[in-house]
Amino acid sequence: xxxxxxxxxxxxxxxxxxxxxxxxxxxxGYPSLFWYVQYPGEGLQLLLKATKADDKGSNKGFEATYRKxxxxxxxxxxxxxxxxxxxxxxxxxxxxxxxVFGKGTRLSVIA
Amino acid sequence: SQTIHQWPATLVQPxxxxxxxxxxxxxxxxxxxxxxxxxxxxxxxxxxxxxxxxQISSEVPQNLSASRPQDRQFILSSKxxxxxxxxFYLCAWSREPGNTIYFGEGSWLTVV
Numbered sequence: 001x002x003x004x005x006x007x008x009x010x011x012x013x014x015x016x017x018x019x020x021x022x023x024x025x026x027x028x029g030y031p032s033l034f035w036y037v038q039y040p041g042e043g044l045q046l047l048l049k050a051t052k053a054d055d056k057g058s059n060k061g062f063e064a065t066y067r068k069x070x071x072x073x074x075x076x077x078x079x080x081x082x083x084x085x086x087x088x089x090x091x092x093x094x095x096x097x098x099x100v101f102g103k104g105t106r107l108s109v110i111a
Numbered sequence: 112s113q114t115i116h117q118w119p120a121t122l123v124q125p126x127x128x129x130x131x132x133x134x135x136x137x138x139x140x141x142x143x144x145x146x147x148x149x150x151x152x153x154x155x156x157x158x159x160x161x162x163x164x165x166q167i168s169s170e171v172p173q174n175l176s177a178s179r180p181q182d183r184q185f186i187l188s189s190k191x192x193x194x195x196x197x198x199f200y201l202c203a204w205s206r207e208p209g210n211t212i213y214f215g216e217g218s219w220l221t222v223v
Contacts, residue, residue: 034211043201043217044155089155096208098145098170103154 002027006090006102013080013109021075021105023064023090031094033057033066033073038087038104047075047088080109113138117202117215124222130175130189132218134202137183142204144185145212146177150198161185162208197222 007022025031032051036044048057053068064075073090090102117134124130136142146158157170159177167177174193178186185202202215 032209032211036214043214044203046211046213049211093209093212098143098157098160098208099205099212100157101147101155 002031002092002094002097002100004090004092004100004102006088006105008103008105009087010106010108013107015082015109015111016079017109019075019077019080019084019107021088021090021107023073023075023102025071025073025090025092027071027092027094029094031092033064034091034093034099035062035064035073035075036089036091036101038089040086044089080107082109082111085109113204113213115202115204115213115215117200117218119218120216121219122221124192124220126194126222127191130187130192130196130220132187132200132202132220134185134187134215135183136185136204139183139204139206141182142206143208143210144179145203145205146185146187147201147203147214148198149201149217155201158187192222194222196220 003026005024034049035047037047038044048059050057050066056065062077064073087104087106089104091099093099114137145160148156161167161179175189200218203212205212
């Protein structure tokens with residue numbers, strides 16, 4: 001079946017540090033890949049997505065590239081801010097199946 | 112534009128009491144609807160999804176149930192809550208299976 005594995009948190013970084021959150025997947029067919037963000041006490045918001053191999057999703061300074069050869073979709077940001085503190089979820093959908101999520105990675109950015 | 116709302120936002124219920132969480136989507140027709148649960152430290156778990164009125168698929172057998180009485184309404188229920196039902200419940204929708212999913216604001220349930 002489809003599954004997503006993302007790095008365990010929490011991740012604590014200083015402001016302006018470089019961020020990488022690893023995500024790998026297992027899927028049948030050709031999945032679409034997503035990153036969602038959950039700010040404290042809120043629901044999930046779509047951060048970015050990629051629908052085919054080598055696509056790069058980007059939003060708010062975050063980027064992730066769909067790597068079919070390594071079955072990965074790592075999230076990166078060059079310079080994090082305190083306001084980026086949140087829980088980040090990697091997810092995939094393949095065919096007509098509902099979205100499958102990773103367990104989430106909590107990011108804390110300190111000033 | 113499409114919007115999704117769920118309520119109540121927060122509730123505290125005693126063990127053994129019933130539950131009803133409601134979710135509605137506006138601005139689209141025949142959406143796919145989902146209920147997810149987020150328990151502390153356990154990520155997101157898909158509970159139910161629906162591709163049409165009266166059509167409910169259950170992903171996890173438990174004491175919860177879902178119903179879709181109208182095209183854009185999705186209800187999560189329980190006849191008798193357990194302590195383990197505590198968590199953050201999220202309603203979501205997509206245009207079609209396999210599309211991007213959009214989430215509501217979430218409902219915090221504490222069973223005491």
